[in-house]
Amino acid sequence: MKSDWFSPSRSTALIRPSVPSGNRAIVFSALIRGRPAVPDLLVGVKTIAINVEKGGAGKTMIACHLAWVLADAGHRVLFLDLDRQCNATDALADFESLGTCKPLFEPNYVPPTSLPRLSIYSNRMGGEYDADYPRALTNINANFPALDSHFDFCVIDTPPSWSWINYAALLVCNHLIVPVELGPFGPAATKQVSDSIATVNQRRKTPIHVVGLVPNRVRANDTHQMKMLAAIKEKIGRNLFTNFLPERAHYSQAMQEHVPVWREKAAVADADRVQLLDPELLYPDPENVRSAIDEATIDEMAETIKERGQLQPITVRAQG
Numbered sequence: 238m239k240s241d242w243f244s245p246s247r248s249t250a251l252i253r254p255s256v257p258s259g260n261r262a263i264v265f266s267a268l269i270r271g272r273p274a275v276p277d278l279l280v281g282v283k284t285i286a287i288n289v290e291k292g293g294a295g296k297t298m299i300a301c302h303l304a305w306v307l308a309d310a311g312h313r314v315l316f317l318d319l320d321r322q323c324n325a326t327d328a329l330a331d332f333e334s335l336g337t338c339k340p341l342f343e344p345n346y347v348p349p350t351s352l353p354r355l356s357i358y359s360n361r362m363g364g365e366y367d368a369d370y371p372r373a374l375t376n377i378n379a380n381f382p383a384l385d386s387h388f389d390f391c392v393i394d395t396p397p398s399w400s401w402i403n404y405a406a407l408l409v410c411n412h413l414i415v416p417v418e419l420g421p422f423g424p425a426a427t428k429q430v431s432d433s434i435a436t437v438n439q440r441r442k443t444p445i446h447v448v449g450l451v452p453n454r455v456r457a458n459d460t461h462q463m464k465m466l467a468a469i470k471e472k473i474g475r476n477l478f479t480n481f482l483p484e485r486a487h488y489s490q491a492m493q494e495h496v497p498v499w500r501e502k503a504a505v506a507d508a509d510r511v512q513l514l515d516p517e518l519l520y521p522d523p524e525n526v527r528s529a530i531d532e533a534t535i536d537e538m539a540e541t542i543k544e545r546g547q548l549q550p551i552t553v554r555a556q557g
C-alpha cells in the first residue's frame with residue numbers, strides 16, 4: 238500500500254504536535270472528573286471545529302458526543318451546526334434552539350439577553366450570503382467574541398463539501414479535530430483539510446491548533462485498514478489519537494435515538510473510546526487567541542475559494 242499521505246514539506250508541518258509529550262488517548266471523562274464545572278483558567282469561549290471534506294467520516298457523530306461530554310461536565314456549551322442537513326440539530330434534543338445561525342453572519346450581533354446553558358444555532362441559511370460571503374466571514378469573525386462571556390465551549394459541526402461556510406468554521410475556531418476514515422478517499426480528504434488549514438492560517442494571527450486526527454469506523458480485522466493506520470502513524474505520529482473509534486452499530490443507533498452512545502448499556506466499552514480527546518481542549522492556550530482579520534485578507538480568501546471553483550452550493554427544491 239502506498240503511504241504517501243501528507244506531502245511532508247507542507248502538510249506534516251501543519252499537523253504538528255502542540256503537546257510536547259503525553260498520550261493523546263487520555264480518556265476525556267477521566268480528565269474532567271473532579272474538576273470544577275467551569276475552570277477558572279478558561280478565557281472566553283473555547284471553540285472546537287470538527288471538519289473534513291468528506292461525508293460520512295463521523296463529523297456529526299463526534300461533534301455531538303463532544304458536546305454531550307462537555308454538557309455532562311457542567312460546561313456552558315454552544316453548538317454551531319453549520320451543516321445544512323442539520324443532523325446534529327436533530328440529535329441534540331437537550332440543547333435549546335436559538336434558531337438560525339444567520340445573526341452571527343450579520344453586522345453587530347447582539348446575543349439574546351438570556352442564553353440557555355446548552356444552546357444551538359442551526360444552519361437555516363438558504364444561500365443568502367453566498368453572493369457576498371466575504372462580508373459574512375468578516376461579520377462572524379467580528380461577532381464571535383460577543384459569545385465569550387456566555388459560553389465555555391463552542392462546538393462547530395461543518396458541512397461535508399467545501400464552501401465558504403467551512404472557512405467560517407476554520408476562521409473562528411481555536412481547535413480542530415479531523416475525523417479520518419481508513420478507506421480509499423480518507424487520505425485525500427485529510428490532505429484537503431491540511432491545505433485548507435494552510436490557507437486559513439495565512440489569514441489568522443495565530444495558527445489553528447490541530448488537536449489531532451481521529452480514525453473513525455475502524456475495523457480491526459481489516460488488514461487494509463490496519464496497514465493504512467500504520468502508514469498514517471508513521472507519517473504524523475503524535476497527531477494521531479492513539480486510540481481509534483471502531484465501526485459499531487450502536488454509534489449510529491445512538492445518534493438515531495438522539496442520545497450519547499454511553500447511555501446505551503451495551504455500548505459501555507465503546508463509550509470510553511468515543512470520549513478520547515486531548516487535554517489541550519480543557520486548558521486555554523493563551524497563545525492561541527482569535528485575532529482581528531481585516532477585510533482585505535478576507536477578500537483574498539474569497540479569491541482562493543473562487544480559484545477552487547467550489548462556490549456554488551447545491552440546493553434541492555421540492556417539485557410541484
Ligand SMILES: Nc1ncnc2c1ncn2[C@@H]1O[C@H](COP(=O)(O)OP(=O)(O)O)[C@@H](O)[C@H]1O
Pocket residue numbers: 291292293294295296297298299324397453454455482483484485486487488489490492
Ligand atoms: N464509528 C462508527 N460506527 C458506526 N457508525 C458510525 C460511526 N461513526 C459514524 N457512524 C454513522 O455513520 C453515519 C455518518 O456519520 P456522520 O457523523 O453523520 O458523518 P459526517 O458528519 O462526517 O457526514 C451516521 O449514520 C453515523 O451515525
Ligand SMILES: [Mg+2]
Pocket residue numbers: 296297298320324394395
Ligand atoms: Mg455531518
